[in-house]
Amino acid sequence: MDFAPDPDHEAIREGVRNACTPFDDDYWRTCDTEHEFPWDFYRAMADGGWIGIAMPEEYGGGGRGVTEASIVVEEVAASGAAMNGASSIHLSMFGMGPVIKHGSEDLRSRALPSVASGELHVAFGVTEPDAGTDTSRITTRATLAADGSHYLVRGRKVWTTKAPYCQKVLLLVRTTPRDQVAKPTDGMTLLLADLQRPEVTITPIPKAGRNAVVSCEVAYDDLPVPVEDRIGEEGQGFRYLLDGLNPERILIASEALGTGRAALRRAVAYANERVVFDRPIGKNQGIAFPLAQAHMGLRAAELAIRDASWRYDQGLPSGEAANTAKYLAAEAGYRAADQAVQTLGGMGYASEYHVERYWREARLMRLAPVSQEMVQAYVATNVLGLPKSY
Incomplete structure (x- = not known):
């Protein structure tokens, strides 16, 4: 290597x-x-x-x-x-x-x-109020018009990022009911739909962090989508969606790594400058050692990310590597941000020092786009060969 x-x-x-x-x-x-x-x-x-x-x-x-x-x-x-x-x-x-x-070539072009x-903004519409991790439970339905020219979409999605600013949404819908397919993940279709239309209602979701980028609930009330804006074959949407999951995990892992780096940089600077009992607080092992541990955790996560991205770019199986990178980086980024808050003490809770913002945003990456628990379930079942737990 x-x-x-x-x-x-x-x-x-x-x-x-x-x-x-x-x-x-x-x-x-x-x-x-x-x-x-x-x-x-x-x-x-x-x-x-x-x-x-x-x-x-x-x-x-x-x-x-x-x-x-x-x-x-x-x-x-x-x-x-x-x-x-x-x-x-x-x-x-x-x-x-x-x-x-x-x-299709027409859709791509x-x-x-x-x-x-950067001219066209596209949102991602997958998660629903009653279908989070279990994507097969989505109920947003697309019905083909009698003349076969377009679909009509009806349903609700949640956690659609950037919805108010996006012209398009990559929308996962059911075209065949769940009880009429061989596998629960069959019968779902991907559409590239218009978002800023009267048939669409967008409602922001108040949340703890990442407030510059809004997340929304989006309701679709017979939204028309031309058949030529369907991605691939009808009923194969879930399989197509899987192609984007490993890159998403790798990019989220990289964001966690970068957020941890930013928090650690702030914490180290403060530990060098802040003097208590006539000495910089960074001289105390109770401050220095956790920061050193945070640095090592970020370095280990970085190696996992580089392994995962290299495997993906080489066309090699990357599911284990991408999930591992996401898990390790989310943990390392959060630990670094949390330790930054602890290092700054009361000032770590003050917005003027910024680390509380890093902490709020690092916390999200242990939940999204897939929880740490589901990553462990994936590794336990698909890597270790243990019985599936869900």
């Missing part, structure tokens, strides 16, 4: 850091406090070509892999943007994977160039 620095990857890191420089912690605190989408940051990333880095070159993308995309979101998060910054761009970076792999340029 070669652990030498890759000049291309170092150039990507430097380029992203330069792009993030104008957007400091105060910018992100303001966006979070005022629940304001980071439009200036988003446009800067789009103008730099970073959003389309992993899309095919023939559709205006950079033609790079998940490794390069993961480096981008890691550096964005590490700049102090944390999940507010990374979440503003990551859906565009990986969410169109099913369209790239399974969409219509959608991908605008997504790569």
Whole structure:
């Protein structure tokens, strides 16, 4: 194995850091406090070509892999943007994977160039009030019109990120009822639907963190979707959706890593500067050792991420590696953020020092896009061969 620095990857890191420089912690605190989408940051990333880095070159993308995309979101998060910054761009970076792999040439040519340029925003509509981890339980239904020209979609989704700003939504629907298919995951279809229409009602969900990037409940009341905006074959949507899960886990892991790096940087600076009992608090092992442990945890997670992204980009099986990376990075990022709050003491709870924002955002990554418990269930069943628990 070669652990030498890759000049291309170092150039990507430097380029992203330069792009993030104008957007400091105060910018992100303001966006979070005022629940304001980071439009200036988003446009800067789009103008730099970073959003389309992993899309095919023939559709205006950079033609790079998940490794390069993961480096981008890691550096964005590490700049102090944390999940507010990374979440503003990551859906565009990986969410169109099913369209790239399974969409018609007409659909790809219509959608991908605008997504790569940052002009077209696409949301992800999968989770429902009664169908979270068990995706087979979705009830949002798409019924084909009598003339076969379009579907009518009716149902509700929750946790649809960026819904008020997105023109399109990648929507998982049932086209065949669950009790009429051989397997529960059969009979689901992916559609690239219009979002800003009178048949769609978008309601923001109040939440603890990542407030610059809104999450919503979205109701669909007979939304028409042309058949030509269906991705691949009818009834195969769940299988197509799986193609995007491993890249999503790898990118979320990278965001957790970057958020942990940002928190640790703040904590170390404070531990060096803060003097109590005539000595910097970083001189005390009770402060220094947990920070050292946090650093080592982040390093271990970084190696797991690099392994997972390399495997995916090489076309190798990557389910175990991607889930492991997500689990380890979410734990390491949260521990680093939590220890940063502890290091700053009371000031760690004050918004002016920023680490409480990192802590709130790092906590989310232990839940989304898949919980730590479900990752363990996956490894127990699919890697260790233990009986399935659900």
